[in-house]
Amino acid sequence: MANTCFYLCGCVNQASIGVVEKWGRFAKLAEPGFHFFNPFAGECLAGVLSTRISSLEVRIETKTKDNVFVQLVCSIQYRVVKQNADDAFYELQNPREQIQSYVFDVVRAIVPRMTLDELFEQKGEVAKAVLEELEKVMGAYGYSIENILMVDIIPDTAVRKAMNEINAAQRLQLASVYKGEAEKILQVKKAEADAEAKYLGGVGVARQRQAITDGLRENILNFSHKVEGATAKEVMDLIMVTQYFDTIKDLGNSSRNTTVFIPHGPGHIRDISEQIRNGMMEASSSNI
Structure with missing residues (x-):
C-alpha cells in the first residue's frame, strides 16, 4: 500500500x-x-x-517653555523590513500604539525646552529627534521608520488670537511710519516747489519791470529825436497821462466791474510820473 x-x-x-x-x-x-x-x-x-509604507498620524498636546499649550500633528511613515518580518510579526501586538507612545515621550521631552517661536522655527529639529529615537527602538522589532513630518503646530485659540493682534499692531505701526515718511516727503517737495515758484515769479516780475523800463526809455528817446525841443521829463509826463487815461478806459469797458473809485487829479498824475521815473533810475543803477 x-x-x-x-x-x-x-x-x-x-x-x-x-x-x-x-x-x-x-x-x-x-x-x-x-x-x-x-x-x-x-x-x-x-x-x-504588508511591506508597503504605512502612515500614522499622531496628535500630541504639550506645553512650551513660555507656558503656551500647543497641539502638534506628526505624520510617521514606516514599513516592515522583509529580513526581520518574523520580529515584526511576533514581537509587537500593536505596532501603531507602540510608535505613538514613543512619539509622545520624545515630543513631550523636547518641546517644553523651547518657546513657541523657537518651536515654529525648529520644528524640523523636533521631527529629527523623534525619527532618531523611533529608528533606534522600532528597528529592534523589525520596523523601519522612513520619514517623520511635523505637519502642523496649533497653539491655543486665545494665543493665536493674541498673536494675530500683535502682528496686526506691528503692521499698523509700520504703516504709520511709512505714512509719516510719505507725508514728510510731500511737505518737503511742496515747500521746495513753492520756493521755486516764488523765485521764478520774482524773476518774472523783475523781467517784466525791466521790459517796461526799456520800452519807456526807447519811447522817450524816439520822441525826443523826432520832436525838437522836447525834454525827457515832458515826454515822460505825456506818456504817463496817456497810460493813465487808457487804464481808466479799460476799467470802464470791463464788464466784470461795477463801481471803481480812483483818485483823480493833476497831482496824482504827477505822483505816478515821479514813481515811474524813480523806478527807471533804480533799474538803470542795478544794471550797472
Missing part, C-alpha cells in the same frame, strides 16, 4: 511577506507567490505582513 500525502497551498501577494510555522514554531518567511504547505509535517501559513 502506497503512502498518501496531503498538501495545502497558499498565495502571498506582492508587497507582502508570509510567516510560515512548523508545529507552532517559526520556520521561515514566504516570499510573494504560490506556496505548498504539508499539514502532516505541521507546516502552515501563520500570517502575512
